[in-house]
Amino acid sequence: MNLKKILAGAVAAGMLWCSCAVSAAALPQKQSPMRDITTAELVKDMGIGINLGNTYESCGDWIAQWGDGTPESYETAWGSPVITQQMIQGYADAGFDTLRVPVAWTNLMGDNYTISDSYLSAVQEVVDWARDCGLYVILNLHYDGGWLANFPTDKENCMEKYKRIWTQVSDAFADYDDYLIFESQNEELGWESLWNRWGGTEGKAESYALVNEINQTFVDIIRSSGGNNPQRHLLISGYNTDVELTCDSLFQMPDDPAHRCAVSVHYYTPSGFAILEEDADWGKMRSTWGTDADFEELNRNMDLLKTTYVDKGIPVIIGEYGCPKKNKEEESVRKFLSSVCGAAYERDMCPVLWDITDLHYDRNNCKMYDDTLMQQLLAVKGDSDKPLLGDCNGDGSVSAADLVLLQKYLLGVESLSKEAAALADCNGDGTVNGLDLAVLRQTLAQV
Structure with a gap:
């Protein structure tokens, strides 16, 4: 699949997710x-x-x-x-x-x-x-x-x-x-x-x-x-x-x-x-x-x-x-x-x-x-247990090593644990595929 198409789809998916993320929880009212x-x-x-x-x-x-x-x-x-x-x-x-x-x-x-x-x-x-x-x-x-x-x-x-x-x-x-x-x-x-x-x-x-x-x-x-x-x-x-x-x-x-x-x-x-x-x-x-x-x-x-x-x-x-x-x-x-x-x-x-x-x-x-x-x-503030999306190797940071690991996983060369797969799901769609690879590439390019 063409990488530009993958990346465009990943960005669109991220924006769609973002537009649907408004919380419906009961919160204090301004009055x-x-x-x-x-x-x-x-x-x-x-x-x-x-x-x-x-x-x-x-x-x-x-x-x-x-x-x-x-x-x-x-x-x-x-x-x-x-x-x-x-x-x-x-x-x-x-x-x-x-x-x-x-x-x-x-x-x-x-x-x-x-x-x-x-x-x-x-x-x-x-x-x-x-x-x-x-x-x-x-x-x-x-x-x-x-x-x-x-x-x-x-x-x-x-x-x-x-x-x-x-x-x-x-x-x-x-x-x-x-x-x-x-x-x-x-x-x-x-x-x-x-x-x-x-x-x-x-x-x-x-x-x-x-x-x-x-x-x-x-x-x-x-x-x-x-x-x-x-x-x-x-x-x-x-x-x-x-x-x-x-x-x-x-x-x-x-x-x-x-x-x-x-x-x-x-x-x-x-x-x-x-x-x-x-x-x-x-x-x-x-x-x-x-x-x-x-x-x-x-x-x-x-x-x-x-x-x-x-x-x-x-x-x-x-x-x-x-x-x-x-x-x-x-x-x-x-x-x-x-x-x-x-x-x-x-x-x-x-x-x-x-x-x-x-x-x-x-x-x-x-x-x-x-x-x-x-x-x-x-x-x-002691709130660091929030999942770090893209941290495929679980070392506490997102780096080129995670990109390499995800590439190998998608090629069938490496396996991912259940926890690592959850972190590799960079676009949050419930699956790990080329879209996540594109999002991870984009993330690293912007850092």
Whole structure:
């Protein structure tokens, strides 16, 4: 049989399976009452998460000029396909517990900072899909074109815009249960125009004070709105979501009458590995990670968060952690991601993987590209007994050795145990044949 035909059939079968995988299990409804649990208990229950990145936070004037004025034109502007219910279900099927949804709320915004009904509905649909399959959802105000950078020079207008956004969002989601968490901002709270961390202390107190004021405004807005919002668990953006800067004593958690706030930081350290794909004028790219010094740095940062916040009863969510795959050693990528995830989780923090289209999660086939990585992430929370499809030889990873074994089995040269045959059924159709070989080839080609 022609291999291209086999592969096409395998992909179609995978997409068909994905479209039929929506769970019918009874789950908490979005209008359910809030549970009597602390934010620390909630964060622990949030397990491990993933971001729906480069989707609803896409922004830029060129999108309005190029697009057709619909939410989909923004949704797809940075490379994502249109989001479907099956894609969201795939996150839950993979083993994630939490979905972070970054949003640029000024897209299609009307007069008086009025959020577009169609844009709000598109985001709300994704939140509903995530809730229907049992996922926690973190909903934020993201970079949003960078207007938050103007806070130091245009505070009145920026604060009015910020208030209008969160007033509308909190009203729209007021009746959702506590599986929905609002996050005050992304990484933009903190301004080099006021204070440069490498240039002394001038302006530092002023910059921190403005961060604290914005976060307090966020809490005040949510707590004064209706529905479940007076008791909603909230995520407070740290200073530029930087670990060290957020652990500075000048950063203050807002006063919250409900005492239901966690703090958010991001983890892209060391930047040479976790950010750069090639050398830059400010740093040298690293292709590997995993030295003793690397692990010491990771544990030092996670311990700092634990002693500053977790040990004092303030939960921590790593709202983003990640690294690119281009120009990186495959095993180093796995080691970095699983190690950051594990270091956070074992200290009672919720780690949320940063992901964009074609990085870690395949939005077309509704599954992770790298099953071995997913198994390592699941092992962090003791959930690694999930079958690793394609691991025909049972060594805990999917590699070329499994491909060779499956080829020999199909040629009648080797036999497979019942357990191995179940893992070799890569497309889930109940039989082991050439379609599974094609799916396995495709999987290895994408890793």
